Amino acid sequence: MDVGNRDANGSFPERVLKCCMRNGYLYVMANNKKGIYKINTANSSDVTLIPLGFTSKWKPLCETGTCEVYMTLIGDLIVxxxxxxxxxxxxxxxxxxxxxNDAATPLFQYKNFLxxxxxxxxxxxRTMYLLTPYLATINNLSSAVVKTVDKTMKITYTLTQE
Structure with missing residues (x-):
């Protein structure tokens, strides 16, 4: 499976991105589309196959056109x-x-925007997406409350039999 390609010979330049980098590792789809290879770029003998548990349809994240992105990194999550x-x-x-929307580049994160x-x-x-990790917006606050582990509501139910 290729990691991407670029064709500038046609009337419309084409760019296809089929891999993703995270923490020094290259993530590439396996040929059979049943797993993802995790390759350490600093040590070529460190290769791990991560099984998907299903056969991927391996379609791009955007509508098909002259530019296609198959994987992108959002924070620590590969999508x-x-x-x-x-x-x-x-x-x-x-x-x-x-x-x-017809993406040709990975998404770049700046604060709460991609x-x-x-x-x-x-x-x-040129597209911009808003990341929304907001728990709530309270009218008398100057900014929204950002959802974190310590701000998650916990509800405990007790079941009793009558």
Missing amino acids: GGDFQVTANDAIIRAQGSSQL LGWGGSYGTEY
């Missing part, structure tokens, strides 16, 4: 078309639908 890879390399299966660039058949796109 693919129908899967996510958590920080501890656990696989979460996802529904699998177009999630980005920025991306792309295009399709001559149309250029």
Whole structure:
């Protein structure tokens, strides 16, 4: 499986990105689409296959066009078309639908925003997505309350039989 390609020979330049870097490791889909290879870029003998537990449809995160992104990193989470890879390399299966607007670059995070660039058949796109980790907005506060572990509501239920 290739990690991506770039074709500048056609009338519309094409860019396809099929891999992702996280903490010095390159994540690449296996040829059979049933796992992801985690390759240490500092030690080529350190290669691990992370099984997906299903066969991926391996579709891009955006509508198909002249630019396609198949995996991107958001914080510590790798997001693919129908899967996510958590920080501890656990696989979460996802529904699998177009999630980005004709992306050609990975998403770059700046504060609570994700920025991306792309295009399709001559149309250029600059996109910005808002990350929303907000627990609530209270009217008398100057800013929203950001959801963290210590601000999560815990409810305990006690079941009794009558």
